[in-house]
Amino acid sequence: MPALKLPELPYAYDALDPYMSAETLEFHHDKHHNAYVTKGNELLEGTGQENASLEEAMVWSFKNKPGLFNQLGQHYNHIHFWNVMKENGGGTKLPSEVEKLINDSFGSYDGFKDEFTKKGAGQFGSGWVWMALSNEGKLEITGLPNGENPLVHGSTPLLGCDVWEHSYYIDYRNARPKYLEAFVDNLINWDYVAELLSKAK
Numbered sequence: 001m002p003a004l005k006l007p008e009l010p011y012a013y014d015a016l017d018p019y020m021s022a023e024t025l026e027f028h029h030d031k032h033h034n035a036y037v038t039k040g041n042e043l044l045e046g047t048g049q050e051n052a053s054l055e056e057a058m059v060w061s062f063k064n065k066p067g068l069f070n071q072l073g074q075h076y077n078h079i080h081f082w083n084v085m086k087e088n089g090g091g092t093k094l095p096s097e098v099e100k101l102i103n104d105s106f107g108s109y110d111g112f113k114d115e116f117t118k119k120g121a122g123q124f125g126s127g128w129v130w131m132a133l134s135n136e137g138k139l140e141i142t143g144l145p146n147g148e149n150p151l152v153h154g155s156t157p158l159l160g161c162d163v164w165e166h167s168y169y170i171d172y173r174n175a176r177p178k179y180l181e182a183f184v185d186n187l188i189n190w191d192y193v194a195e196l197l198s199k200a201k
């Protein structure tokens, strides 16, 4: 695989304000994500993963090289995270195919929101909360530690929220539930979720 590269944010640093400030995005993207890229490139050397895709190398490293997985997993997760947010995002008007699957899987939008925010708030320590498409075609919400994501557990990630403190501490201090509520209500790019869902089918 070509060297890992830090992607540009798909919006201005202040685009998500006040729900996620420019200061948070500057630290989170320019410092934290960049560090995963730098360290990941160091650790990739000599692993024989030169021709693998990011996804393939990540899944390989999960089983074989945990130190490398931490970096590749976080690189993959953060690329997802930047894209799954947008200005004036969130809310209850979902693309119809996503809405239907959410209703089938959680009973209602409120059922989705309740489970997603509770599992995100309840994830002990650093990690992510994910909504993923299982092999049975159902949506599942899981809290996962550190850099883990549904792909390494065999399902397709559709919506992930970073619950490491660096993602919310500047804007929300220790109030992780408030951050998760703002993420769901104001930041989710549901069109991107719909795009991932259509690719998965």
Ligand code: MN3
Pocket (backbone or CB within 6 Å): 028, 032, 078, 162, 164, 166, 167
């Ligand atoms: Mn992060």
